[in-house]
Amino acid sequence: MDTRSTQPTLRGLAMMEVMIAVGILTVAIAAITSAIVAGQKQSLAARQAIVGAVASESLMSQITVESYESIELWNGFREEAGSMTTPSGNLLDGDFALLGRSVSVEDSEVLIDPLEINIVGKHVTVTAFNQQNEVVSEVSKFVPEPSS
Numbered sequence: 001m002d003t004r005s006t007q008p009t010l011r012g013l014a015m016m017e018v019m020i021a022v023g024i025l026t027v028a029i030a031a032i033t034s035a036i037v038a039g040q041k042q043s044l045a046a047r048q049a050i051v052g053a054v055a056s057e058s059l060m061s062q063i064t065v066e067s068y069e070s071i072e073l074w075n076g077f078r079e080e081a082g083s084m085t086t087p088s089g090n091l092l093d094g095d096f097a098l099l100g101r102s103v104s105v106e107d108s109e110v111l112i113d114p115l116e117i118n119i120v121g122k123h124v125t126v127t128a129f130n131q132q133n134e135v136v137s138e139v140s141k142f143v144p145e146p147s148s
Contacts, residue, residue: 045136051095052128052137055084059101060126060139062087068146071122075105081131099136102127110142120145 063074079085081100084092108123121144128137 056139077103
């Protein structure tokens with residue numbers, strides 16, 4: 001029996017197996033890499049949402065402790081990304097430097113239907129946004145007009 005005729009077929013089969021294995025490995029590495037990149041993007045978005053919520057809540061608390069008459073002065077307030085400050089005027093750094101804030105104040109009324117009472121006040125909205133002007137957090141609050 002001649003063994004030389006079967007050996008090239010076995011060698012060709014081994015080479016084909018290696019090429020298939022390399023192809024499968026390449027596809028697996030590409031899938032894992034894209035999953036890692038997607039995870040990093042999601043992590044950044046979640047981090048910005050958390051920092052944005054803290055920044056929005058902080059400014060909202062600063063606005064609502066002021067007198068009712070001075071709340072209207074906040075309408076149109078805007079801090080661009082990277083220029084966010086503390087109440088004392090110090091520039092915020094770290095993750096806060098990637099975000100900005102804006103304030104909107106509107107006259108509003110709230111109807112409490114069961115009591116048939118209209119409450120007049122101001123609707124305050126604080127929005128945190130990133131460097132691409134995408135909203136990452138928004139906080140709204142109704143501030144009733146004090147009774148005299």
